[in-house]
Amino acid sequence: MERINTCLPPAICVFSIIRFVLDAWIISSTTKNFNAKNFCDRRQYEYLLPVYALEPFKGAESVKTVAEDIKSSWTEYRDYEEYLEQKEKGTAVENPCENKSGNQQRAKSLVLAQHILEIEGSFTEYTRDAQDDAFGEALPREQWPEYLPLALSRLRACMSLFVGTHNFHNYTVGKTAADASAQRHLLSITVSDPVRIHDELYLRVRLEGQSFMLHQIRKMIGIGVEVARGRCDLYSVNCSLSRGNMITPMAPSTGLFLDKVSVEIDFTNSPCSLSIIGSMQMILRRS
Numbered sequence: 001m002e003r004i005n006t007c008l009p010p011a012i013c014v015f016s017i018i019r020f021v022l023d024a025w026i027i028s029s030t031t032k033n034f035n036a037k038n039f040c041d042r043r044q045y046e047y048l049l050p051v052y053a054l055e056p057f058k059g060a061e062s063v064k065t066v067a068e069d070i071k072s073s074w075t076e077y078r079d080y081e082e083y084l085e086q087k088e089k090g091t092a093v094e095n096p097c098e099n100k101s102g103n104q105q106r107a108k109s110l111v112l113a114q115h116i117l118e119i120e121g122s123f124t125e126y127t128r129d130a131q132d133d134a135f136g137e138a139l140p141r142e143q144w145p146e147y148l149p150l151a152l153s154r155l156r157a158c159m160s161l162f163v164g165t166h167n168f169h170n171y172t173v174g175k176t177a178a179d180a181s182a183q184r185h186l187l188s189i190t191v192s193d194p195v196r197i198h199d200e201l202y203l204r205v206r207l208e209g210q211s212f213m214l215h216q217i218r219k220m221i222g223i224g225v226e227v228a229r230g231r232c233d234l235y236s237v238n239c240s241l242s243r244g245n246m247i248t249p250m251a252p253s254t255g256l257f258l259d260k261v262s263v264e265i266d267f268t269n270s271p272c273s274l275s276i277i278g279s280m281q282m283i284l285r286r287s
Contacts, residue, residue: 040261042187044208047221048255051194051201054151054228063150063230066120066157070113073233076106077113109238116157116234123153123160126193135204136195144194145201152191152203155228158237159189159205162220166241170248171220172213177243185210206259215250222249 004014056063070077079096086093099107128138141149169175169182176182192204205224207217223240226232226249240246 039263041264042208042210042262043212043258044206044260044262045212045217046257046259047205047207047217047251048197049203049205049221049225049251050255051145051148051203053225054148054155054203055145056147056151056229057231063147063154065150066123066153066234067117069154069157069234070117073235074109074113074238075235076110080110105242112161112238113235116160119160120153120157123156124149126191128193132192132195132204136197136202139194139196139201141193148194151228152193154230154234155203155224156191157234158224158227159191159220161234161237161241162186163189167243168213168216168241170240170246171216171223173215175213177245182213184213184216202255217256218251218253219248221251221256225249225251 001014008014064072071081072078076097083093083095083097097103097106097110132138163186165183165185167177167182168184169177169179172182186207186209188206188208190204190206192206194201194203196202205221207220223232223237227234227237236246240248
């Protein structure tokens, strides 16, 4: 309480903190069937991905950078670049990615490709946090495997495609593109720099979303590994989030765990919250 008061203006003072009132309200509002994992508002999972899983397979061609991947495989981007070239030559051609009726999907795909190219530099950056320090020892960049910087940037670019609301019917079982329950919203995905845990190098992939379907995270990690190794391009991942069907690989369950659940409680309509707010107002007036 003293630490709180040091952070408040002189005209505001906290005289007491009554914790049991709030705790009692929370306990009384839950039922015997309450389960934090099933009834939470959002979940954060973590997947410990071994670094050696990103090693390019033998006999493979040189793995492309994120920019090279977009420019060579992203259909809408290539079509738009050809349109610009024809336009410069004075040839009257129609913009194949113009945002008009019946063409919104292609226009949206082009905007996404351009956005990835703009933020390509961010895929090589990562800021460690306290959780990383507690998990394992940071590996200096000069000690990274030769293939890791490129593979890591491709993995992060792939994971960025999943953020937002998408149709994940290709990343579970027993659902079609027309199934409304296949629509899921991911809040954020972060891929850490390598950490050393028991003499092995791992990447911490943290995924936060409102809800996940069966095998969804394992399939997202699986396709991410394929992209990192150069066996799948980013455009194919983007297409997998549309209404088409695609077979996606699934990563092992080992390494996946539920890290945190969050429950948002609205106190504005509860009698308990009104009494607490009223008490706070009285204390502020007295000060």
